[in-house]
Amino acid sequence: LGAAISDRTRLLILCTPSNPTGTVYRRAALEMIGAAALRHNFMVLADEVYEKLTYDAGQPHLSIAALSPELAEHSITVNSFSKSYAMTGWRVGYSCAPSWLSRKISHLQCHFVANVTTFAQYGALAALQHGEKACQEMRKSFARRRDLICGLLTQVPGTSFIRPSGAFYVLLDISSFGLSSAEFCQRLVAEARVAAAPGAGFGAEGFIRLSYACSQECIRKAVQRLTEFTGTLR
Structure with a gap:
């Protein structure tokens, strides 16, 4: 992070829980980012739309703006009802920022x-x-799907991933197959009827993003088809 900061730095965009990795930033990482923001006087735009969708007791969501009054003055928090309350098509979002901004x-x-x-x-x-009760039930359901897809993906040869702690995505490393992420996804949907997002769109060439915002049956079918597809690439 330090190497990326210059005199021209005005804003850092922080997504936690993260799309596409599912990473939930821990307090120590947020404190490091916050210290840099205060030291170099730049704002942090915190995308927290997946804040209620975390699955591990040791990694709860923490908003960087909540760390201190000083950081609150250097933070813009954006959120939405689309993910936590499954209101994607309703297009309701909001922001919280210093009054002047x-x-x-x-x-x-x-x-x-x-x-x-x-x-x-x-x-x-x-x-x-x-909606809080329904939200908690949905979170439990996503946690079960997370556990299912991670267990199944460990059996797909030639791939690897970091277990997500939030959101509803897995970023899968497919670099061993020698295809660009776009080509891999194009062939995956055409030949195996499984849709995935190319990692290149997230600055992660060699990876694809899989979503587990679907039924457990769909997850099982998709990973089975993915396994069969990757078998044809070897």
Whole structure:
């Protein structure tokens, strides 16, 4: 991180829990990032849309803005109802930033979107007031799917991954097959009928992103097809 910071640095974008890796940043890492932000006087844009979807007791979500009042003044937190409350199509999100910056964000945003439609606002209100139990049940379901897909992927020859602690993705290393991530994904969907996202789009060439936001049956079928497909590449 230090090597990437210069006199021109104004903003660091932080995604935790992470898309596409599922990484949940620990306190020590956030404190290091926060110290750099204060020392070099840049803002941190914290994307926390997966904050409620963490699965390991030792790695809960922690917002960098909550570490200190000073960091709160150097942070812009963005969030959404799309992931935690499964309201993807409702398009309801929000930000939290220092008051001087929130006013500027509001002035800019009003020229792009007039407002969130009324029924979606009522839906978001209902989610906040009554949705926590459903959210926790969904988190448990995702945890079971995470465990399932990770267990199955360990049996796919020529691949590796880091076990995710949050969100609902696995970033799979497919570099041993000698294909670009885009070519691998194109062939995977054409030949095995499994959709994945090329890692190149995330700056991670040689990897593909798999989502486990689907049924356990779908996960089993997809990994079986992936295994059969990779067998044809050797």
